[in-house]
Structure formats: structure tokens, C-alpha cells
Amino acid sequence: MYGMTGFGSSIVAIPMLTQLVPLRTATPVMLVLDLVAGMLVGLRNLNAVQARELGRLGPWLCIGLVLGVTVLVSVPEKPLELILGVCLLCYSLWRVMSRGEFRRIGGGWALPLGFLGGCLTAVFGTGGPVYTIYLAGRLSDADQRRATISTLITLTAIARLLLFSMSGLYRNPAVLHLAGWLLPCGAVGLVIGARLRNAISTGSVLMLLWIVLIIAALSLIVRSASGIYSIFS
Numbered sequence: 001m002y003g004m005t006g007f008g009s010s011i012v013a014i015p016m017l018t019q020l021v022p023l024r025t026a027t028p029v030m031l032v033l034d035l036v037a038g039m040l041v042g043l044r045n046l047n048a049v050q051a052r053e054l055g056r057l058g059p060w061l062c063i064g065l066v067l068g069v070t071v072l073v074s075v076p077e078k079p080l081e082l083i084l085g086v087c088l089l090c091y092s093l094w095r096v097m098s099r100g101e102f103r104r105i106g107g108g109w110a111l112p113l114g115f116l117g118g119c120l121t122a123v124f125g126t127g128g129p130v131y132t133i134y135l136a137g138r139l140s141d142a143d144q145r146r147a148t149i150s151t152l153i154t155l156t157a158i159a160r161l162l163l164f165s166m167s168g169l170y171r172n173p174a175v176l177h178l179a180g181w182l183l184p185c186g187a188v189g190l191v192i193g194a195r196l197r198n199a200i201s202t203g204s205v206l207m208l209l210w211i212v213l214i215i216a217a218l219s220l221i222v223r224s225a226s227g228i229y230s231i232f233s
Helices: 009-017 023-048 051-074 077-098 107-124 128-138 142-167 173-196 202-232
Strands: none
Touching (some): 009 077, 009 202, 023 107, 023 142, 051 128, 077 107, 077 202, 107 128, 128 142
16 A cells, blocks of 8 residues: 555554554554655655645644654553544545545645644554645645655654654564564565556555455454443443
């Protein structure tokens, strides 16, 4: 997905990984993969990056990142997984019904979307779709949009790496162990996605993706809700 669209790695992987490992392991693992992928994709298209739009998003995104990391390390995981499932379900349903179309929006949307994207990126690593809503509504050129999104994801990954390290999330040995196994898989997927970008309809792939994510979101909602119920019962 990242190779084809410039975003989407975490929104695909996090709902699947959280079926197998804790959220506080899955999010730092995907950060490592996002950072590597963002550097490979974004650094090749720096001339297409729109710095003005990055400057609009930056301050509000940083505030959201700090708040999101605070929530990630202090709030129980099951409620966070439930929030992730609900957000993912709503976004996937919206993309299916809207058929992937984005409307032109004003620069003032940088504040709420930047803040929300920062929060979701810090907690779940899934802020890419929020940034895409903003940048797709601001940039009509596909190359500029893809390069700007990739660069933004790389910059947020560096910021999260510092915040996650300070908060102690990388002291968990399972994080780097799992990241080491997944990096080669991510590299193969990145190459395949880049080759398929102009060979097949991205819209058809995305439609299938949203349907798969709806199923994953429902599974995550049911599992997390059951966990919360068992705690209070």
C-alpha cells in the first residue's frame, strides 16, 4: 500500500498486528517500518514536496503527537483498541461510500486535521489517512501529494521515535525483535507496490482494502469490547 499510494502501511498492519501482539508493541514496530519506507519513498521526490502545506500542519501535528504519546503510555490498551476499531470502521465506510473522492478544502483545516492526525499517529500509527484528507483537498497534483505525504510521514516518524524512546516503549525487547523480522517483508511489499502503481487501478485496490479493513475493524471492536466487559463483569 505504501509503495502504491505513499501512505497506508500502518492502517493496514496495525489492525492485523493487534490481533496478535499488544498495541504498545505494534505501534512502535510499525514506526520503524514507516520510517524506513518514508525515507526510501520521500527522499526520491523532494522537489515535489510542498513545504508550505507542511508548515501549516506542523504546529498542530506536534501538539497532537505529544498528547497522543501521553495517552498511549498511560491509558489501558483495551479502550484504545476499541477507539481504533471505531475510527477505522468509520473511515473505511466513508471511503467506500465516497468512492475515494476528495473535496477541495481551505487552509484552516490544517488545525483540526493536523491535531487529530498527530493524536492518531502517536497512539495507533494511523494518522496517514487524516493527512491525506487534508493534502488531497489542497494539492491536485498526484506526484506533489504523494511526495508531501511521504515526507510528512517520515518527519512524524522521526518525532515519534524520539517521543517513544523517551517514554520507554523501545525498552520492550519484543519491539525490535518483531521489527527485524518484518522489515524484509515490508521492503518486498514496497518494491511490489511501486511496480504495480502504474500497472493496475489504484481505485480498485483501495476499494478492496477498505472492505478488508471494515472486517478487521469489526473484529477489533468485538474483541476489545469483550475485553472491557470482562474487566468490569
